[in-house]
Amino acid sequence: MCVCTLISDGTIIYLWLHMCFSRFKDDLELTKLPPMNGDGMVKLKYNINGTKILEPCTERVENKLPATTRRGKLLKAKVLSRVFSEDFERVKKKILDPRGPVIRRWNKIFLVACLVSLFVDPLFFYLPIVKKDVCIDIAIPLEVILTMVRSLADAFYIVQIFIRFRTAYVAPPSRVFGRGELVIDSGKIASRYLKKSFWIDLLAALPLPQVLIWIIIPNLNGSTMMNTKNMLRFIIIFQYLPRLFLIFPLSSQIVNATGVVTETAWAGAAYNLMLYMLASHVLGACWYLLSIERQEACWKTACDLEEPYCQYKYFDCNKVKDPGRLTWFNSSNITSLCSPSSSSYPFGIYGDALEFNATAAPFFNKYFYCLWWGLRNLSSLGQNLSTSTYAGEIIFAIIIATLGLVLFALLIGNMQTYLQSTTVRLEEWRIKRTDTEQWMRHRQLPPELRQSIRKYDQYKWLATRGVDEEALLEGLPLDLRRDIKRHLCLDLVRRVPLFDQMDERMLDAICERLKPALCTEGTYLVREGDPVNEMLFIIRGHLDSYTTNGGRTGFFNSCQIGPGDFCGEELLTWALDPRPSVVLPSSTRTVKAISEVEAFALRAEDLKFVAAQFRRLHSKQLRHKFRFYSHQWRTWAACFVQAAWRRFKKRKEAAKLRAMEDLMVAEPEPEPEPTKPVSGLAIYAAKLAASTRRGINMHSESDTGVVSPLQKPAEPDFSVDEE
Known part of the structure; x- marks a missing residue:
């Protein structure tokens, strides 16, 4: 404008x-x-x-x-x-959002690739092998396989570098906005990446072992085996450190994006155990290579004693057919001097590798033996190691002890925490049950009451597994709580005929106020004459509901309540009253659980809110449904019908008797037989008896009238709302 x-x-x-x-x-x-x-x-x-x-x-x-x-x-x-992140959709094809699903998925994939590469690199230490001709050779098949696997792992590091050049970052000055602004300028992203972690990623992605064993070492002068063994040790360790370093920021990114590296306790325990096994794998590979070096050192010491016939190049298997080597080897006792059983040379912690011929064994045999050696000494903190006086050997033993102590404190401690998290609630329940037993003994409760408490604790644990549902729901947002309550309770609430006419929002309000309740077999939920403080909606289980009409002799009415039913409707009558009293209504029935019962409870104060909205419905329809589905009204109706039927039968019998008496009075007296005269006194007595019976029937009828043997339930008054 x-x-x-x-x-x-x-x-x-x-x-x-x-x-x-x-x-x-x-x-x-x-x-x-x-x-x-x-x-x-x-x-x-x-x-x-x-x-x-x-x-x-x-x-x-x-x-x-x-x-x-x-x-x-x-x-x-x-x-x-x-x-901002919410505006990132416009440029997402060019630049990646660091908090988006693509980066989160790639970080997990790259973490697995990093762990695989950390496992593959130490396997290069198994390339040198010792042969029976007292020489060291290179395992060509293993070399080819490791080159292929290592090249595949390097491809993931190259892809990671490309992704880092295309991943936006949060501008530090913009963090005052909360999540901050994403810088999507490719030039700025590249400049920032080159200044920070690009060189570490590049060093980790270089195929140094492949270039070393296939290009550099074959073109060097001297022993190929010697060059391979010595240079592999430094190159692998030199590149292993940055690859190991990349694990920690990558794990931090995954934790920041998703909250945890693994979502389950068992996966977390397995992840920490895998890292512990990885450390054992690295130590075993290093021990194998150092064992070959110690064996070679013994050969060189023996070779110095046999100069000038012996030369160091004879220990390369490429020189095994050299005439000078054949002459020297046939006359040398180097095999007996460098035997692990001989005490002429101190092998120290590498004696087991020579004694069990691990350096000359097939790959899988020597690999698992070295892995076991590393795991055993890492777990025992190197206490079983008997070192010689060589400084390098002692330093290696110190590294094993220190690394074992650190990893045992961190990784094994984390794994124990993960595993304990799966049973922590069970342990809490056991402790609580022990406290309950001590309290019951201290209070000297009777055995029957103790058994009831034990049954309730057991059923509560089986139903909830120690999870406090209310506390769990309170920690969720309002919309999630509403959806969960709706899923759990809506169908159950709709079964109540008094609630099926309410709209969705009102039903959601009812569901939000329902609280879980558990009852064991034999528990009395409410007794006749006790105040009713909640209305129960049964999820599972069965209950007996009966009444004696206040202890009336000869009166008993019973019914069974199952899943989908409800009880405590006296409270609904009280809540539907526009001017309810402070005193809660008394129960007209006794409700007893005949099996384990799980239900939702709607308390009196919550029911007041529901009833305040319910009075807006059509009062006649509400009154009809309330009378039809209420157990109290059903009992009264049955008693009313029973009393009316008895009254009808009495009237019918009285009418029949009156008709017979009238017939007797209206009939002319038969002619007296001459042989049997009739007395007038007998006729008068019969009329008097009939009159007496008729008076008694009329008196009884006036006493009973239309009164039911059971008092009519109170009916809510809707006149206020209708006016």
Whole structure:
């Protein structure tokens, strides 16, 4: 939007241009923009003829383009130099988001590749082998296999370098915005990467062992075996350190992105155990190579005693057919001098490799033996090592003891923590149960009560596994809590006929207020005459519900409640009253669990809120449903029908008796037989008895009337809401 304003003297026009506001701070390399006034708008000055008045701040801006074009390009460059994560979708094809799913997935893949490369590199130490002709050779098949596997692992490091050049980073000055701005300028990303960790990644990606054993060593003068053994030791260790170093920042990135390296306790324990085994693997490979060097040192010592017939080059298997070597070897006793059973040379901690012929064994045999040696001494902190007086051997033993102590404290400690986390709740439950037993003995509770407490604790553990569901849900956001409660309780709540007419929001409110409840077999949830403080919705299990009408003799009504049913509807009657009393209603029934019961409880204060919304429904329909599904109303209705039926039967019998009596009175008296005269006193007595029976029936009928033997339940008054 542009606004042109003419100044009173007619000499200058101010052109106001709206500036595109952005949340980004100015980059250091961005040229300064034209000056801004207090309203945050760019101000450019022009003469009346349209020529621009140059100012010092605009001399740095390119003058070949119009001001609006220059400003648009500057803003475009600004927008593309930094971006927030939510705006990253526009440039995601060119630059990768460090917190995006692609980088998170690649970090896990690259972590596995790093672990594989850390496992492969020490295997190069197994290339030298000792043969029975007292010479050292190179295992060509193993050399080819390791070259192929190592080249494949190096490809992942090269891909990692390429990805790092295309991964945005968070600008440090922008962290005041919370998550910060992502710098997506490829030049800045490359410059920052080259200044920081590029050289470490490049050193880790170089194929140094392959170049060494296939190109450099064959072209060197002297013994090929000697050059391979000596240079491998330094090259592998030199490149192993940066590769090992890359594991730690990579693990930190995974933890920052996902929270943990592994999502399960068993995977975490396996990860730490694998690192411990990796250390044993490295120590075993180093011990194997040093054993060959110690054996070679013994050969050289014996060779010095047999000069000038013996030369060091004879210990290379490429010289095994040399005539001079054949002459020397046939007359030499070097095999007996360098035997591990001989005490003429101190082999120290490398004696086991020579005694069990590990240096000349097939690859898998010597590998597993060396792995076992490394694991055994790493776990025992090198306590079983008997070293000689060689400084290098002693230093190697010190490294084993120190590394074993550190790894045992860190990796094994972490693995123990992971494994204990799977049973920590079980241990807590056992401790709590022990405390409960001590408390019951201290209070001298009867055996029946103790058994009930034990059964409840056992069932609660089986149902929840020690998880506090309420505490777990409280730590979740409101929408997640609502969805979880809806999933668990909605179908159950809809089974209640009084709730099936409510809308979704109201049902969600009810579900949010439901609390889990557990009952063992034989537990009385409520007794007849006790106050009702909650309404229960049964998930699983069965209960008996019965009433004696306040202990009335000869009266008993019983029914069974199962999954999907509810009890405690007296509380609903109390809550539906527009003016409920402070005193909770008394239960008209006794509810007893006949099996383990799991339910959701809706407490009195929560039910008040539900009832306040429920009174907005159609009162006649509500009253009908409440009467139809309430056990209290069903009992009263059954008693009412029973009383009406008895009253009907009594009236019917009384009417029949009256008809018979009237018939007897209306009939003419038969002619008296001459042989059997009838007395008038007998007729009067019969009429008096009939009149007495009729009076008794009428009195009994007036006493019973329409009164039911069971008192009619209280009915909520909806007149307030209807008015």
